[in-house]
Amino acid sequence: MSDTFQAIELRAVSKTFVLHAQGGVRLPVVKNATFAAPRAACTVLAGASGSGKSSILKMIYGSYRCDDGQILVTAGGERVDIALASPARILKLRASTLGYVSQFLRVIPRIGAPDIVTAAAREGGLNGMDARERASLLLTRLNIPERLWSVPPATFSGGEQQRVNIARGFAAPHAVLLLDEPTASLDAENRAVVVQLISEAKAGGAAILGVFHDDDVRHQAADHIVNVAAFSDPGAP
Amino acid sequence: MTPIHQPLLSARTLTHLYGHRVGCIDVDLDLYEGEVLAVVGESGSGKSTQLSLLSAQMEPTSGAVAYRMTDGVTRDLVALSQAERRFLMRTDWGFVHQDARDGLHMGVSAGGNVGERLMAVGWRHYGDIRAKASDWLGRVEIDESRIDDFPTQFSGGMRQRLQIAKTLVTQPRLVFMDEPTGGLDVSVQARLLDLLRGLVTDLGLAAVVVTHDLAVARLLSSRMMVMRGGRVIEHGLTDQLLDDPREPYTQLLVSSILQA
Ligand SMILES: Nc1ncnc2c1ncn2[C@@H]1O[C@H](COP(=O)(O)OP(=O)(O)OP(=O)(O)O)[C@@H](O)[C@H]1O
Ligand SMILES: [Mg+2]
DSSP states (O other): OOOOOEEEEEEEEEEEEGGGGTTTTTEEEEEEEEEETTTTEEEEEETTTSSSHHHHHHHHTTOOOOOOEEEEEEETTTEETTTTTTTHHHHHHHTTTEEEEEEEEOOTOOOHHHHHHHHHHHHHOHHHHHHHHHHHHHHTTTOOOOOTTTSSSSSSOHHHHHHHHHHHHHHHHHEEEEEETTTTTTHHHHHHHHHHHHHHHHHOOOOOEOOOOHHHHHHHHSSSEEEGGSSOTTTTT | OOOOTSSSSSEEEEEEEEEEEEEEEEEEEEETTTOEEEEEEEETTHHHHHHHHHTSSSOOOOOEEEEETSSSEEEEGGOOOOOHHHIIIIEEEEESSGGGGGTTTTOHHHHHHHHHHHHTTTOOOOHHHHHHHHHHHHHHOOOOOGSSSSGSSOOOHHHHHHHHHHHHOOOOSSSEEEEEETOOOOOHHHHHHHHHHHHHHTTOOEEEEEEEHHHHHHOSSSEEEEEETEEEEEEHHHHHHHHHSSHHHHHHHHHHOOOO
16 A cells, blocks of 8 residues: 555544533543545544544534644645645635535525536536536436426435435545545435445545445445544543 | 735724724734635624725724735725725625615616616716616516616515625625625525525625624635624634634524524
């Protein structure tokens, strides 16, 4: 593995929540997390519920702060330490490099699924026509029936919303893609589509770092497994 | 040559006192093209004072605001001539007021309101002005057949959309919005936010949005500043502040709303 190139590298990353409304209770959730995720591979974070997997992904994306340590993301010949980067730098990195898919679609009123996915493709640099085609292709592959395309996803079922969210996450070619249980409420057929999308992204050189509940997805997608238990604070609840 | 990383708008130690009362104290910010900054806080926290200072409607007690003009030269706002300031107000900046009546002439037709702003920047040909106004009414989802109607005949949501058309028709680079969805029904708000979001992204605008509504901040902005008692309590990425608020006051603000 000497020639593999680490797209994500965490060095001694720690995070503690301080809940001021609860009298300043300190909740250490990640301690000394040190690991790397290479490009063109899928690295899976494993660990019990509450062990800090989602928190780690959010720190890499920048939606949670990192108290301590370094979070190095390397892409396009540039290396950024998310722990220290300015908001403008992180936004630029999200536009060019860093994708994140959670299990929940943040519904935007009135906008239909193809527009949501097309917008993500355009933000990631595809031109208008290609973006629209990419959106249709993904929605079709993820079995979102065309009769739903003109309806805003606010009324979709949980699984349908999740698939729109996945389509959005894979719309643009992100060099680093963070997946937080994207398949949580999908059936076997759609889980298989997600596994396929992951391998395509890997083949394109992406570094994928994910959390997967289902063993089948984990087994098919994972190239490396990182156990988060090693980074949990022993004093944590 | 100006380096491209020069901000469009920047403020340093911006302070305004109303006699003994604090308007805002020590505000620093940098805003670049394509960035939307939300300024949030309860009423009286200094949001609107800050907006007035940033948009040269008030002079700060101390501190400074600088703006990168269309020629690429960054200038101190207080040092601008009247003509330069007028140019900014008419062309390069836009204002969306909470009350559409503050941004519209109620005695002038919808088309006339939009046309006025074009005439202020030198448009003369009636046909062109009318065509452009009609195009913009369409973009804000007002039926073009309403072009000769007066804003008094419009609903609150329509008036707000008309104000937006009037503001954006000159393609400003920077837009200031003060509670742009305040006073509207929730369903009307959603539509308006959605429209604003689309326009802001399509036009690559920079914007400062003052709001007490964190859902508005979540939907429209990429960066957020939390104010209290005239001071900036916390600022950073919008999702970071909403998902992982650090300051006690921000935590209180975030937990006191349902789900932004
Ligand atoms: N924004 C937050 N504020 C306070 N505490 C939080 C926040 N986010 C997460 N936590 C706490 O951090 C700990 C780790 O949560 P996290 O969501 O990272 O776990 P996880 O490994 O993803 O769990 P699961 O497998 O159940 O999704 C939990 O105790 C959780 O309650
Ligand atoms: Mg989780």
